[in-house]
Amino acid sequence: MNIIEAENLTFAYSSGAAALEDISFRVSKGDFTGVLGPNGSGKTTLIKLILGLLKPQRGEVKLFGCALKDFKEWHKIGYLEQKNTPPSIIPLTAFEAARMGLLSTKKTPKIFNARDNEITAAAMRTAGCYDYKDKLFYELSGGQQQRVLLARALANNPQLIILDEPSTALDSNARGSLFELLRGLNKNGAAVLVITHDIADIGKYVNKFMILDKHLIFHGSKADFCSSPQITKYFGPYTPHLMDHLHDAGGVCPLGGH
Amino acid sequence: MSIAEFLSFAFVQRALIAGALIAATTAALGVFLVLKRLSLIGDSLSHVALSGVALGLITKASPVFVAVPVVMGSALLILKIKKHARVYTDGALGIVSALGISAGLIIAALAGGFNADLMSFLFGGILTVSRAELLLAAALAAAAAGIIYIFYNDLTALVFDENFARAAGVDTEKTETILVLISAAAVVVAMKVVGIMLVSAMIIIPPSAALLLAADFKRAVMLACAFSVCAVLLGIYFAFLLNLPAGAVIIIINILILIFCSAVRKYVIKKRTSARID
Numbered sequence: 200m201n202i203i204e205a206e207n208l209t210f211a212y213s214s215g216a217a218a219l220e221d222i223s224f225r226v227s228k229g230d231f232t233g234v235l236g237p238n239g240s241g242k243t244t245l246i247k248l249i250l251g252l253l254k255p256q257r258g259e260v261k262l263f264g265c266a267l268k269d270f271k272e273w274h275k276i277g278y279l280e281q282k283n284t285p286p287s288i289i290p291l292t293a294f295e296a297a298r299m300g301l302l303s304t305k306k307t308p309k310i311f312n313a314r315d316n317e318i319t320a321a322a323m324r325t326a327g328c329y330d331y332k333d334k335l336f337y338e339l340s341g342g343q344q345q346r347v348l349l350a351r352a353l354a355n356n357p358q359l360i361i362l363d364e365p366s367t368a369l370d371s372n373a374r375g376s377l378f379e380l381l382r383g384l385n386k387n388g389a390a391v392l393v394i395t396h397d398i399a400d401i402g403k404y405v406n407k408f409m410i411l412d413k414h415l416i417f418h419g420s421k422a423d424f425c426s427s428p429q430i431t432k433y434f435g436p437y438t439p440h441l442m443d444h445l446h447d448a449g450g451v452c453p454l455g456g457h
Numbered sequence: 458m459s460i461a462e463f464l465s466f467a468f469v470q471r472a473l474i475a476g477a478l479i480a481a482t483t484a485a486l487g488v489f490l491v492l493k494r495l496s497l498i499g500d501s502l503s504h505v506a507l508s509g510v511a512l513g514l515i516t517k518a519s520p521v522f523v524a525v526p527v528v529m530g531s532a533l534l535i536l537k538i539k540k541h542a543r544v545y546t547d548g549a550l551g552i553v554s555a556l557g558i559s560a561g562l563i564i565a566a567l568a569g570g571f572n573a574d575l576m577s578f579l580f581g582g583i584l585t586v587s588r589a590e591l592l593l594a595a596a597l598a599a600a601a602a603g604i605i606y607i608f609y610n611d612l613t614a615l616v617f618d619e620n621f622a623r624a625a626g627v628d629t630e631k632t633e634t635i636l637v638l639i640s641a642a643a644v645v646v647a648m649k650v651v652g653i654m655l656v657s658a659m660i661i662i663p664p665s666a667a668l669l670l671a672a673d674f675k676r677a678v679m680l681a682c683a684f685s686v687c688a689v690l691l692g693i694y695f696a697f698l699l700n701l702p703a704g705a706v707i708i709i710i711n712i713l714i715l716i717f718c719s720a721v722r723k724y725v726i727k728k729r730t731s732a733r734i735d
Binding site for chain 1: 492543606607608609610611613614616617618620621622623624625626627668671672673674676677
């Protein structure tokens with residue numbers, strides 16, 4: 200079953216400038232997709248359209264086979280937003296912030312119980328932030344906050360994990376651990392969609408690439424990516440350099456093999 | 458006058474109970490409003506309440522009971538303007554505030570100018586609280602407590618991270634509307650305690666003080682309620698003792714609590730920093 204089906208998505212902000220035009224793609228179980236593109240290419244906008252945070256002028260999104268307007272199974276999705284900076288005076292502990300990831304699993308009144316606390320603690324251990332669970336969220340460093348928000352995204356054991364530039368504020372070791380963690384979750388059945396700027400960062404972990412630049416430039420497997428004429432056309436003279444870079448970053452493409 | 462004598466008056470008992478209920482209600486709601494950057498909604502809606510009160514006085518109906526639906530309608534208008542007119546929240550609050558005070562002044566002028574009743578709403582009259590108003594305060598406190606209990610985690614998610622809350626299936630629009638509507642009712646009832654001029658202080662100051670000291674979110678809500686109730690009880694007592702306007706005394710005590718909390722926070726941070734250096 201397709202986990203995400205996007206058909207002809209078109210979105211423009213109120214200024215009239217097109218952010219995305221006619222985007223269609225599918226994400227299936229087992230996909231670990233790296234979403235790449237230059238600044239302003241519409242990566243974050245696409246995520247917001249998928250999650251219903253923005254409404255497209257044209258096109259449709261289905262999640263788990265259900266049209267977005269009727270979709271209720273939000274507990275199947277874990278989401279980490281880009282550069283999340285909640286107001287700095289909210290006295291929420293790291294544990295309380297991470298536990299919010301279970302909101303989508305509760306019915307009104309959404310009261311958390313001991314089992315929810317255990318699940319949250321496990322998610323925080325997985326994300327490497329349990330040690331500072333009782334600290335106030337706003338007193339943590341950027342990297343520590345990012346780990347707490349990652350724990351929040353993973354707490355509900357989601358079948359679809361959407362992360363918008365999750366490695367911002369993480370050092371290189373933490374980035375490696377994060378992508379290893381995501382690869383493990385992907386092998387256990389979760390579809391993963393990660394926005395990133397650095398193709399080399401995630402090259403060896405993902406099994407699919409999506410290249411956006413207002414239009415969908417490419418969406419397919421790593422093998423197809425390395426031999427895709429769309430990639431050659433889009434990157435032009437930089438293509439061999441990119442392929443060598445990807446080879447060095449984990450053997451994504453064969454050296455000089457494009 | 459001894460405290461026992463002070464407490465023996467029936468009107469004082471009504472004032473203290475109503476004041477405490479309203480203080481706890483506005484403070485608890487205020488925590489969410491302050492964090493959602495809607496704290497000035499108290500100011501804006503209290504100006505609208507002036508129209509409601511004036512309308513009540515001109516039609517010989519109970520001003521408070523007329524003001525409640527008028528203010529709740531205006532609260533919805535603020536949300537509509539914010540959503541549809543591409544105006545920032547403070548702009549929407551300013552527009553509705555100006556509309557409310559203009560309409561209030563026109564209605565008051567049509568009624569032959571300000572009278573003593575209208576002045577009591579402008580500056581508060583907690584010592585004249587009626588039995589019906591006490592019951593209204595109790596009903597409001599119960600409704601606010603119920604809403605906070607049922608929607609506590611939705612409200613927390615809304616103020617912490619609205620986009621995440623939406624992606625977690627929280628109906629943020631409905632949650633915000635409920636928060637704003639119950640706050641609108643609280644503003645009208647709180648006018649009786651401190652008056653239209655000072656009602657926003659009841660929403661802003663106790664939560665601001667609590668947020669300086671609270672170690673977690675629940676404690677912030679409880680501390681805000683405790684500070685606000687203390688300020689109202691002490692304020693009524695000192696106002697009665699010194700023959701001063703109760704609303705103003707309550708707000709001054711709230712500000713003293715805020716200054717105290719700020720000093721405590723600075724002391725704690727300083728102590729923590731020096732412990733780290735040692």
